[in-house]
Amino acid sequence: MVTIYDIAKYANVSPMTVSRVINNSINIKATTREKVERAIKELGYIPNAAARSLTSNQTKTLGLILTDITNPYFSKIARGVEDVAVEKGYRVLISNTDEDSDKEVNYIDMMISARVDGVLITPTSDKTIDQVERLRKHNIQVVLLDRTIEGFEGDYVIGDSYLGTQQLVQHLIDYGHQNIALINGPANVSTARERARGYLETLKQNGLEVYEHYLSELDYKHAQEGKAKEILKRLLSLEADKCPTAIFAANNFIAVSAIRSLRELGLSVPDDISVVCFDEVEPIVYFDPFFTVAAQPAIEFGRVGIQLLIERVEEKEAGIRQQVILPPVIHIRKSTMKRS
């Protein structure tokens, strides 16, 4: 492995001078600089980041903790993060919690041992506050992504779950639906709470009753057809006047599970029942726009989130909290139909 010492010897200068050239210090004689740069090129030297970080106390590495990169919503976020990070000279360590707080703890350990400069994280639940504390104790900046957690003081980038839900539910009501069931995410996730609030308040604002039976929960995860089917069976077995004519799915995965289950139960969307959800269902949207959704600007979430994080990292003391709430965009498509 070639080091500054090799370069130094090759260029007949001291290692320190090499270091100065690498870091574009002032006060280097032009001829010396050229000599060193030639040596660097000829020997193919690339600085050792580990050694650097040891003195500089920064690794130029950031952690990105998501629930599942396989969800297009998160892969887009990851993409946004990656692009901005690289642009600003940072590397990105990535990991998937699967909404599992034990995994989350392990990944936080990993991030701490890597001494990342900051972590951008989609917390699994309110319990994640402990992990935030731990990171901060290790002097690692934290920005939350997609969700907040109780008691968190700091920067975050989230979508407006309340607003999006309100708009979707209102859309259903405008389409003549009165019996709207909510299949929500886990109540210990802030987005689920906000979506529940949006759902309940919008119903109330429209003078509609909320049946206890209309509320159920699934994980925000992939492939839960089994549980989804049970929920739907239960919903569909309600008396005719209480049987839901529309379903609000709290995210894209839940919506896909729901529609699959509905089909298996012999119902078709939107003819028999309408479905709306949060987050775009890709790449279906490019190919055959079907889902009525509250689309969130996922790439933008990533870009903004990592930007905030980098700002925090680069000016530690930094001032006021940056809490960005990006509004969703409602797309009315084929999964909802007017009740006649």
Add this chain to the structure above:
Amino acid sequence: MVTIYDIAKYANVSPMTVSRVINNSINIKATTREKVERAIKELGYIPNAAARSLTSNQTKTLGLILTDITNPYFSKIARGVEDVAVEKGYRVLISNTDEDSDKEVNYIDMMISARVDGVLITPTSDKTIDQVERLRKHNIQVVLLDRTIEGFEGDYVIGDSYLGTQQLVQHLIDYGHQNIALINGPANVSTARERARGYLETLKQNGLEVYEHYLSELDYKHAQEGKAKEILKRLLSLEADKCPTAIFAANNFIAVSAIRSLRELGLSVPDDISVVCFDEVEPIVYFDPFFTVAAQPAIEFGRVGIQLLIERVEEKEAGIRQQVILPPVIHIRKSTMKRS
């Protein structure tokens, strides 16, 4: 930041003893070990990976270079990689080249400066061989993923593009299609070459003629509706007896672009024209299985690829080359129709 020196002082031993406890060395008195472990827990010590890597010459970090994490095919690969890597105690640095070899060079630099132990890479083109050389010069192991490159000697995990193409084309022929157009990926990517070969040979084996006009190229990238539309316009303007009744799209993105363009041109799939492609189109498949595809075990690609890489990393000298070729699975669905 708490270091072994802090632990040492707190536990009244030498730093070296602390190091020994951390690394589970033998010959530590039980009482000493407990004392140190208690100190570690109480002070919340986590080893500094950078410092470690300086002496050990390994970072326990691996690089994953993909073309675009936004493509579900690659996000699944990334997921497989991540899972196995973490399981084996490695971190993963991730990056997206967008099939751009300049970006690729930058990311390779990044990986070298991070002194990753190995890189798992989807090469952008045959030119990537230079980058492989560079990595190796820096003593970094390389495993190729999804594609090979000319002149490469080493491990790789790829799909059987030839076989998959053959089966898809044969399926089209069995369905009565004689005029099958190929919209391929870039010829400097091995999968595209193999798919072209599979296409041409299967046609020949069936005594079908190949029209020059049937061959065209797109990037393996997202959102190329413009170019796709041009290609399709040209194809559809051929005389009736030469006008394709089926299209072989070299990957999922190309297929989606093609179908979108076809629709804009007033044609529907499969009624007017059949379409097949490589790689699953998710999550459509869960929701409404539509595409006839050669599905590749993406997660498995990732898992196997990173496993090979880790093996190489952990026993440098290692023996014979591991060249894994995983067969695709053909799913015949609704995007193809029998010609009557």
Add this chain to the structure above:
DNA sequence: TCATAAATTGTTATCGGTAACAAACAAAAG
């Protein structure tokens, strides 16, 4: 009981950079 082997712990140097200070050299001023 004392020498010797085995187990346990400590010291020093090092990995590849850089900060802080010191030295050498060149240019400007008297």
Add this chain to the structure above:
DNA sequence: CTTTTGTTTGTTACCGATAACAATTTATGA
């Protein structure tokens, strides 16, 4: 042609961990 100041380069110590060796303690056997 000195002196002074400013430029440029070099030395030393350190970041946090560990390998290699040294020292100390404990156990074993004659």
